Amino acid sequence: MERNTKNLKNLDEHREIEYGYNKEVLETFEAEYNPGYLINVDCSEFTSICPVSKRAEFGNIKIAYIPNKLCLELSSLKLYLASFRNVRIFYEDIVNVILNDLIELLNPKYIEVMAISNLSEGISVRPYANHGMENTEYEDLAFEKLKKHGIS
Template sequence: MIIEKDDTSGLTHLGKAGTEYPDRVNPGLLETFPNRFPERDYLVTFVTEEFTSLCPMTGQPDFGTVTIAYVPGKRCVESKSLKLYLFSYRSEPSFMETLTNRILDDLVEALRPRRMTVTGNFRPRGGIGIVVEASHIG
């Protein structure tokens, strides 16, 4: 019987900060696949409650929920690549308004959707929360 040294030695994605999880935002992580129903309007919504970035003034972490809702054009975004892309913001010092619009711009560039809205609902710091909504109509 072979006993593993630890529970994570056979895992390929977990904790690989230097490879799949770059130090800065990387839109190249986004992968797409063909929309098999391009003639139909339908809504795809992703929600992550684990979004993290850094305050550009203090370097402290900002936490929030990011919701991405879009009507696909010819391409759809693959969910794991979207997760890796969003995780790449963990080391990004940026204001919430800026990063919400950057997420929208990167996804519009990759997908060319008919419509898309990105909403960032950020937890309060200093007693005030912020919700940022950015939209695109193609």
């Protein structure tokens, strides 16, 4: 089965990774099937700069969402996440920036974002944020998942 991708830019031909926050690189495609499915994305090579120590921090970004009408194009997500490479930002802020950008872009039924840092000195942080479409069962799901999210 061939998917219609004519509206997507050919990222390999004319885009280079930009090292400075840039949400404009994010692209979507239409969800062709009944959007009642969950999409999990694990980005294991995330890098940003600690605003205090000014040292590079490495970690994972995990995104899960139930599409409404649009899906996230993964090559553009790679460019977007790479754009944080030289940005001074706390992991606690990263999850909220990513969550808000993806809500604006996708208008998903449900979405959650978790960052898992690989900080030095033996300390790790795992901030988590989620959102459910207002006035739907997904809003309730977001509240319930946030209540249950804990140490694991």
